[in-house]
Amino acid sequence: MLTKLSEAIRKKPIIGWALFLAVMVIVFLLGLFAASVTERRAEIASIFNNKKVEFDTIEAKNELWGLNYPREYETWKRTADMDFRSKHQGNMEDDVLEQRPDMVVLWAGYAFAKEYKAPRGHMHALEDIRNTLRTGCPENVGDGPQPATCWTCKSPDVPRMMNEMGIENFYKAQWGDLGAEIVNPIGCADCHDPKTMDLTITRPALIEAFERQGKDIKQATTQELRSLVCAQCHVEYHFKGDGKYLTFPWDKGFTVEAMEAYYDSVQFSDWTHALSKTPMLKAQHPDYELFMMGPHYQRGLSCADCHMPYKADGGIKYSDHQIMSPLKNMSGTCQTCHRDSEEKLRNYVYEYQDKAFEIRDRVENELVKAHVMAKAAWDNGATDAEMKQALEDIRHGQWRWDFVAASHGGSFHAPVETQRILSHSLDKAMQAQLKLQKILFAHGVSGDVVMPDVSTKAKAQAYIGLDMKKENENKAKWIQTVVPKWLEKAKANNRLIAES
Numbered sequence: 001m002l003t004k005l006s007e008a009i010r011k012k013p014i015i016g017w018a019l020f021l022a023v024m025v026i027v028f029l030l031g032l033f034a035a036s037v038t039e040r041r042a043e044i045a046s047i048f049n050n051k052k053v054e055f056d057t058i059e060a061k062n063e064l065w066g067l068n069y070p071r072e073y074e075t076w077k078r079t080a081d082m083d084f085r086s087k088h089q090g091n092m093e094d095d096v097l098e099q100r101p102d103m104v105v106l107w108a109g110y111a112f113a114k115e116y117k118a119p120r121g122h123m124h125a126l127e128d129i130r131n132t133l134r135t136g137c138p139e140n141v142g143d144g145p146q147p148a149t150c151w152t153c154k155s156p157d158v159p160r161m162m163n164e165m166g167i168e169n170f171y172k173a174q175w176g177d178l179g180a181e182i183v184n185p186i187g188c189a190d191c192h193d194p195k196t197m198d199l200t201i202t203r204p205a206l207i208e209a210f211e212r213q214g215k216d217i218k219q220a221t222t223q224e225l226r227s228l229v230c231a232q233c234h235v236e237y238h239f240k241g242d243g244k245y246l247t248f249p250w251d252k253g254f255t256v257e258a259m260e261a262y263y264d265s266v267q268f269s270d271w272t273h274a275l276s277k278t279p280m281l282k283a284q285h286p287d288y289e290l291f292m293m294g295p296h297y298q299r300g301l302s303c304a305d306c307h308m309p310y311k312a313d314g315g316i317k318y319s320d321h322q323i324m325s326p327l328k329n330m331s332g333t334c335q336t337c338h339r340d341s342e343e344k345l346r347n348y349v350y351e352y353q354d355k356a357f358e359i360r361d362r363v364e365n366e367l368v369k370a371h372v373m374a375k376a377a378w379d380n381g382a383t384d385a386e387m388k389q390a391l392e393d394i395r396h397g398q399w400r401w402d403f404v405a406a407s408h409g410g411s412f413h414a415p416v417e418t419q420r421i422l423s424h425s426l427d428k429a430m431q432a433q434l435k436l437q438k439i440l441f442a443h444g445v446s447g448d449v450v451m452p453d454v455s456t457k458a459k460a461q462a463y464i465g466l467d468m469k470k471e472n473e474n475k476a477k478w479i480q481t482v483v484p485k486w487l488e489k490a491k492a493n494n495r496l497i498a499e500s
Ligand code: HEC
Pocket: 062, 065, 066, 069, 072, 073, 076, 186, 187, 188, 189, 190, 191, 192, 197, 199, 222, 225, 226, 229, 230, 304, 308, 317, 318, 319, 320, 321
């Protein structure tokens, strides 16, 4: 073979030169490759060593962190995107009350009946809390209706202000009082230590809930922290006492029954229902708690495993900070562990959701009936003593429904637990109706109570007596006049980086 080659070169020297050149090119490319590997290694090390900016306290301005960690920052910024829809969810701002007007009746007498939108990405958190009718139109210091506690899960300015004001004083202030301070949407300083970049817990409510259970959150492993940073906000909570102190109801455990037992034992209610006069509980978003009851948590997964998958940029592996539905990028999420096709995996999710939502919609209907029947009973002279048991069924039934409805990922995170909770919810709603029917009979009402037409959001809001035209006009004016002043002040005080 070699003799044949040298023979060929002797006959045609150009072959020799061609070979020589080819070898040179290969050597050159190998050299380039080696250099780039060393360079990337150096780059990874230097990301931490050559920070462009150093922080010694909580820095709320995400743009500054972006100078040090451009990959995480650029993906984080994409939580502003509104381009994805799965069968039931997505990163858009859907009007849930328009889709399911029964909810207006379920929340009669409470601000949620005015407006409730589906969640979208973290970068929208401040825009959305300012724009919702639920926060009203506070103009002067001390104006309500909401306490500053409402800011708690919206911004890295929250831990900054808690450091400055003290935790209790923060919660005690009014929401509008801090409008010019809470200006950067959920970001780096919510989850990271500014010096070490370690994951960290910045919200006192989570630390305190652990303490009351005799646990020290500082002992949490990294894998636990990859869920616990989310559990600072994606959990059930209540505003305790006159100081509106943010408190997680976990003292008796994490199940829907354990939290209910806690609320019942301290006789807590979020509001009194406008139709049925029931002392109600509003479930918030027990995503973490429900997730704990599901198969993935029990196999040791964390939220970040599905909602912040690893990405590669050349030789650098980093966490995708575009937190959203894992169905947008299934090869990076589900398929890192499962070998099924995308279609099959997607259908598992849809099947769990469809089945849960089928029962959820039934429950909504039956709970509406129970509230309207209770109103009829009161109107016909029922007494507190007669109504007590029926109202307790309504309270417990709606709490279970809301626990599922408000945990947006729950039907996938914990499908069996979700169905269990919904069956009890349906049972309580029917028990309430049975009791109310008896009371109505006793007061001479026979036959069915006539149900109102609440087939659209507008009809339902008119039925419960809301003046939506006035609500919307006031809010629109407030958004145009008060919000720009907050933002101007924030920029003047170097709290907010002006958009270029
Ligand atoms: C909601 C919580 C959360 C927010 C907000 C957040 N991160 Fe992270 N970050 C994480 C988690 C979880 C990890 C994975 C940590 C691990 O596995 O050790 C991570 C990892 C990182 C890492 C380590 C390298 C990597 O990518 O895995 C850097 C650097 C980082 N984040 C920067 C940022 C920056 C910059 C911002 C703001 C633009 C930010 N993070 C916002 C939760 C968050």
